[in-house]
Amino acid sequence: MVSFGQQSWGTDVGTLAEQLVASGYGPIITPVAETADRVRLTGAAMSPAQVEPGDLFVAVTGARAHGADFIDQVLQRGAAAVLTDPAGVAKVREAAGYRLPVIEVPGVREAAGPAAAAIYGTTATSDPALFGVTGTNGKTTTTYFLRSLLDTLLTGAGRKTGLIGTIEISVGSIDTGYERIASDMTTPEAVALHKLMHSFREKGVAAAAMEVSSHAISYQRISGLYYDVAGFTNLTQDHLDLHGTMEDYFAAKAELFRRARTRTSVITVDDAYGHQMAAEATGHVVTLATTGQPAQAHWEVTEVTAQGLGSAFTLVNRHTGEQIRTSTALPGSFNVSNAALAAVMVLEAAASTERTQGFTRADVVKALETAEPFHIQVPGRMQVIAERPAAIVDFAHNPDAMIRALGAVRRPGGGKLILVIGAAGERDVTKRPTMGAIAVRMADHVIISDDDPHGEDPAEIRAALMAGAQDAIATGGLTTRLEEISPRTEAIAAAVDAAGPEDTVLLAGRGHEGHQDVAGTRVEIDDRAELARALQARGFTTLAQPSAAGSTA
Numbered sequence: 001m002v003s004f005g006q007q008s009w010g011t012d013v014g015t016l017a018e019q020l021v022a023s024g025y026g027p028i029i030t031p032v033a034e035t036a037d038r039v040r041l042t043g044a045a046m047s048p049a050q051v052e053p054g055d056l057f058v059a060v061t062g063a064r065a066h067g068a069d070f071i072d073q074v075l076q077r078g079a080a081a082v083l084t085d086p087a088g089v090a091k092v093r094e095a096a097g098y099r100l101p102v103i104e105v106p107g108v109r110e111a112a113g114p115a116a117a118a119i120y121g122t123t124a125t126s127d128p129a130l131f132g133v134t135g136t137n138g139k140t141t142t143t144y145f146l147r148s149l150l151d152t153l154l155t156g157a158g159r160k161t162g163l164i165g166t167i168e169i170s171v172g173s174i175d176t177g178y179e180r181i182a183s184d185m186t187t188p189e190a191v192a193l194h195k196l197m198h199s200f201r202e203k204g205v206a207a208a209a210m211e212v213s214s215h216a217i218s219y220q221r222i223s224g225l226y227y228d229v230a231g232f233t234n235l236t237q238d239h240l241d242l243h244g245t246m247e248d249y250f251a252a253k254a255e256l257f258r259r260a261r262t263r264t265s266v267i268t269v270d271d272a273y274g275h276q277m278a279a280e281a282t283g284h285v286v287t288l289a290t291t292g293q294p295a296q297a298h299w300e301v302t303e304v305t306a307q308g309l310g311s312a313f314t315l316v317n318r319h320t321g322e323q324i325r326t327s328t329a330l331p332g333s334f335n336v337s338n339a340a341l342a343a344v345m346v347l348e349a350a351a352s353t354e355r356t357q358g359f360t361r362a363d364v365v366k367a368l369e370t371a372e373p374f375h376i377q378v379p380g381r382m383q384v385i386a387e388r389p390a391a392i393v394d395f396a397h398n399p400d401a402m403i404r405a406l407g408a409v410r411r412p413g414g415g416k417l418i419l420v421i422g423a424a425g426e427r428d429v430t431k432r433p434t435m436g437a438i439a440v441r442m443a444d445h446v447i448i449s450d451d452d453p454h455g456e457d458p459a460e461i462r463a464a465l466m467a468g469a470q471d472a473i474a475t476g477g478l479t480t481r482l483e484e485i486s487p488r489t490e491a492i493a494a495a496v497d498a499a500g501p502e503d504t505v506l507l508a509g510r511g512h513e514g515h516q517d518v519a520g521t522r523v524e525i526d527d528r529a530e531l532a533r534a535l536q537a538r539g540f541t542t543l544a545q546p547s548a549a550g551s552t553a
């Protein structure tokens with residue numbers, strides 16, 4: 001991470017170019033008149049459609065286009081200067097001559113974050129304090145838990161919290177409520193993130209929880225940001241379409257846990273990748289074990305007991321002997337892991353001597369023990385729609401999450417477990433047969449249907465899941481009932497038709513999403529609403545749902 005020191009909002013082209021040279025992002029060329037150096041930059045944008053007057057337009061090249069292809073639009077919108085690579089410089093000069101200053105760098109994505117940080121005034125100590133979470137599963141849930149705990153601690157002080165992730169970007173407090181915008185990425189582009197940090201500062205946000213996807217790390221979206229605390233949940237198969245191998249996927253995640261990027265790393269060491277991550281992380285590293293097995297970790301979860309649909313548990317600090325009893329209302333042992341990670345991240349932040357967080361460690365312990373910060377709904381994550389039958393919507397869309405989610409909803413001595421599952425198109429294809437096999441091994445009745453097919457033929461995606469399922473039935477001698485039903489609304493109706501009051505219906509994979517992308521066409525469907533409708537149509541009682549964000553896709 002490069003820190004340019006504390007500074008106010010905005011800079012000029014010359015100062016920015018010098019800062020980029022000093023930080024090793026050169027060579028930098030601004031081949032226009034000397035006055036170009038004094039051109040004022042008051043913002044930045046990577047998306048041409050989001051350029052505002054006075055902005056630095058950051059033109060990256062990608063699989064679909066080069067940002068500089070859109071220079072006419074960018075000029076019309078009032079861009080003051082461009083940061084781009086040699087190919088971009090040629091395009092800008094061809095279309096716009098020397099009408100605006102151009103800063104040339106070899107790697108635009110690398111320089112984009114630090115450039116935006118300089119313009120918007122993001123430094124290692126500027127507000128908000130940042131809590132980043134990465135891992136294959138649990139990012140969204142853990143960031144909601146973090147936000148809830150931070151809110152409990154900060155609201156009395158009149159400060160706000162921020163949240164950035166798959167479901168929403170939001171700002172607010174328990175007292176004032178939340179201002180929300182739908183999110184179209186788990187982790188936005190670097191330039192958008194620095195703009196967001198600036199807007200958070202202006203709104204009085206003291207701390208923010210954000211999801212950090214492996215795509216974001218690979219595409220340099222977090223460059224120029226500095227995390228007070230970063231947390232690691234787990235690493236299991238997903239996203240091999242981008243990363244190729246698990247080793248590359250691991251290496252991408254590991255970039256977050258470097259001294260230059262993160263002050264304190266809290267690593268869940270429940271699996272081998274967690275141990276490897278803790279061994280490779282630099283800076284202050286804190287480990288957390290949540291399986292209940294002795295693990296030589298700094299913090300360990302013990303005494304997990306059922307509490308309603310969720311769990312109570314004790315966090316033990318193996319060095320000091322300190323014990324903190326807290327709980328989560330969300331079902332599944334994995335939500336104990338998510339809650340424990342959020343708790344330890346905030347406990348460690350409060351212990352930091354480098355930034356005063358506005359709360360003490362004693363405040364955090366009190367909040368954990370008395371304020372129930374993890375008794376919140378997370379949209380589409382183990383969201384209970386009805387109790388008889390148990391009807392649950394979850395976002396599990398990879399092998400490990402499916403195993404965890406199916407394990408969590410299986411009630412000992414309960415009725416049958418009916419599952420609706422699909423897989424997204426144009427994403428990791430290798431996980432499809434595995435997901436089909438897990439489905440028939442763990443549920444009693446499996447309905448294979450559609451997720452977001454994107455540009456792929458949905459029938460082919462279903463066929464890959466069916467092949468894995470049929471193979472597992474044949475080789476395992478299983479008696480699982482297997483059906484293929486499309487569209488998804490019919491699959492949901494069939495699942496509810498097959499359910500009695502003692503049974504469980506789990507809709508997996510789509511969680512909070514509000515529409516399917518079918519070859520570019522938007523098909524409105526929200527699993528939670530669809531499931532409630534199907535249950536009510538058959539005379540079952542559904543639970544009142546909290547009004548929350550989370551109908552996006």
Ligand SMILES: CC(=O)N[C@H]1[C@@H](OP(=O)(O)OP(=O)(O)OC[C@H]2O[C@@H](n3ccc(=O)[nH]c3=O)[C@H](O)[C@@H]2O)O[C@H](CO)[C@@H](O)[C@@H]1O[C@H](C)C(=O)N[C@@H](C)C(=O)N[C@H](CCC(=O)O)C(=O)O
Binds near residue numbers: 046060
């Ligand atoms: C694989 C990936 O992450 N690709 C991202 C990357 O694409 P890219 O480098 O190929 O760039 P590009 O799309 O050719 O665009 C280049 C430039 O032209 C501009 N452009 C491009 C096309 C156009 O029609 N109009 C336009 O203005 C773009 O704004 C950009 O400035 O940069 C683009 C511009 O920001 C992103 O839109 C694009 O995200 C794609 C759409 C995407 O779907 N990303 C997903 C996979 C992703 O990042 N997901 C993770 C979460 C994953 C998970 O955990 O499930 C996330 O953090 O959201």
Ligand SMILES: Nc1ncnc2c1ncn2[C@@H]1O[C@H](COP(=O)(O)OP(=O)(O)OP(=O)(O)O)[C@@H](O)[C@H]1O
Binds near residue numbers: 137401404
């Ligand atoms: N700690 C965990 N370990 C394993 N599975 C989990 C964990 N937490 C949640 N899950 C499962 O993974 C699903 C996705 O959870 P969540 O949205 O919190 O994770 P995420 O990392 O944000 O996922 P994505 O990157 O796909 O948006 C949940 O619906 C649940 O089935």
